Amino acid sequence: MTRFVMVIDTRICIGCGDCVVACKTENKVPDGLNRDWIVEATRGTYPDLKTEFRSERCNHCSNATCVTLCPTGASHHWNDSNIVLVEPEKCTGCKACIAACPYDARLVMHPDGYVDKCTFCHHRVARGLDPACVSSCPTGCMHFGSLDDPHSEVNHLLKTRDYKVLKPETGNDPNVYYLI
Amino acid sequence: MSEELLVTARDNALIDPSLHIWTWEVAMYLFMGGLTAGIMFFAALMTVRDKEHIAPFAATRLALLAPIALSIGMTTLFLDLEHKLFVYRFYTSFQITSPMSWGAWILIVVYPISVLQILSTFRSGYSVFASFVDKLKPARLLMDWCERNRVTIAYAVIPFAVALGIYTGILLSAFGARPFWNSGVLGLLFLVSGLSTAAALVVLIARQKTEKELFTGLDFVLILSEIALIGLVIISLASGSGQHIDALQIIMGGPYTFQFWVMFFCIGLVIPMLLEILEMAGISKSLAMLAPVLVLVGGYALRQVVLDAGQESTWTHYETQYSPELLQRLPGKD
16 A cells, blocks of 8 residues: 655644645635644643644545445545545445544535545645645645655654654554654 | 644534534434334244234234334435435445445345235235235235245344344444444444334234233333443443543533433333333333333434434544634624
């Protein structure tokens, strides 16, 4: 399985929300719905507070429960990679995948009723480009690439920096990494 | 302090502020699925145990209600689908890891088996209608065959009825992302509840005293088992991980405490059980019809509260959520 990962440097991210706007523009996400979002996590006691901004989205899990619980095979891994997509022609709109996602990252998106979500901009990835959110980030805190390539930037970052993933205890094996 | 705020406007439909993808349509389906399982199970059991003289309704007429109940459930389930034109996609693949896929195929198998079960006792249960069916030669031959193999069909029905009843619970318990559902006992609880509602239905409709007594006794045992299983569900959540313990709070002081303990546990289990005790002891006959009605109401309440509480339980805990109402407070927005 080709493993595409996103690596986001929380020490650089300022939570500007450009990634959210870029996604809405690139993927024509309907009003009132978002495929990605920003979380501001604050810890500590005043005045010793620590704030972390996280740009969150589908984690494109290697062991994705939305894929295993989909009754029709509409939720699938794209091209033997970890990128999770939904095939609208196979989706019944039963919403099992929405319930199956521990990150609450999936939506009933289209007015017709099929389920949609972040695609890691696979249409751009197929052309060798970064996802829209990554290419539009003004701080350069977002990185995208393949973990299988030993010389990739993401591999280098994960080898040299401390990082975390969200809720690894779900067992879903998420692929959005946060540098801390 | 530790708080996680959503700073961009995430108000994703059906997900924020808490998951609310499934409503009464799915609860009704889970209820009807369980009831169908119970109906088929008891009709088969009465045939296998040769109890026609004691329980003539259950042995010869009950089975007809199975496809009716199941069809009501499947209709409401269809109403819940967002992408209705593509419903046939359930039957273009089989996904071995998805309980929902298993369920879709179980339903397809249950229908013809249910028809065979009905035909096997149709002449004795519904003689007027059977005489119409008899006019059609292939139907008559099929009915003859079913009658001859009545006991074999009944034995074949039992595993499918159990599979149908238990799957409605496994369907929910397979969602690791919703800790409240994530207990292996849920399948068994839904099965026993389904059997209990079917027993209550027999008590409600049957005319013969021996039959009412038999099924009141059966229902009493089933309610007792249900109470024990609820205890096991609570133990399994209370002794689980942090997410499971949080999920249990939803019915232990949280937003669904009233629905669970009053609407389901008291009204749907304890009160009918007490009424059944009074009835079996011959003390009160005037409330005889109330107990089965409450059991049926309780059966639905169980599905609804478990469905709701499960959607409330989550792995993600943002301290605040975006609320579209906040926009209305901006100056110039009346």
